[in-house]
Amino acid sequence: MLIEAKRISVAIDDHEVLKNETVRCHPGTMTALIGPSGCGKTTLLHCLGLLLPVDHGHIVIDGKDVTKYNDSQRRRFWRDHAAFILQDYGIMDDESVAFNVTMQSSMLGRRVTGDQNRLEQALEETGLKGREAEKAGHLSGGEKQRLALARAIYKDAEVLFVDEPTASLDTNNRKKVIALFEDLATRGRTVIVSTHDNDMIQACEVKHAVGFSGQTHRLSSNDDANEGGLS
């Protein structure tokens, strides 16, 4: 899915957070939203994911203007096409790891249902295999982040909206998580990532500097990944 913001502006509490922001996020590509703290990366990610309305401009999905989608249309988009890996992880602490991945259980809630093979695969890929029955609330911050990723892998969504996915991971897990996103993009998914992490930025084919009125760069391998490296 091609996800676009076209000259969008957003004000929060009279503070103009985004002004005339334009970005195109292509399928099969990882797009990094980059820039200094507070520049509006998360806000832009939320607008692209239809979590936050825009004051001006347009959000366009596969050529269709969805800016004015109502609640049920947005819910349908989230349900059918999107996965979110956000900073608060969206994890249900009182539920098991397995339930958090599949979001499906039997009528009485005693048994996690869904596709068991896919569940196992998603947990394996994120290093959480064997922990199906644990309460999600007992996981560390980094493990919860990986659990959110397991859910996205399980869902196999067309578009992934990702906020600082590597923030609380050690080097080893960071590399693994980056490789997982790369794999999803290789399989045609649209991956949109707000990040400060240089390794993650390097892995993204497209780097969009938020707050520079639509500067997007498709970098060659020897370009600098830092925000300062953009021109």
Ligand SMILES: Nc1ncnc2c1ncn2[C@@H]1O[C@H](COP(=O)(O)OP(=O)(O)OP(=O)(O)O)[C@@H](O)[C@H]1O
């Ligand atoms: N709900 C809110 N209420 C008030 N101000 C907000 C709200 N959400 C964001 N802002 C403000 O909007 C600006 C951009 O925030 P945003 O979280 O999008 O930045 P960011 O680039 O993702 O920052 P960081 O890298 O620190 O996560 C900040 O000045 C922030 O204080």
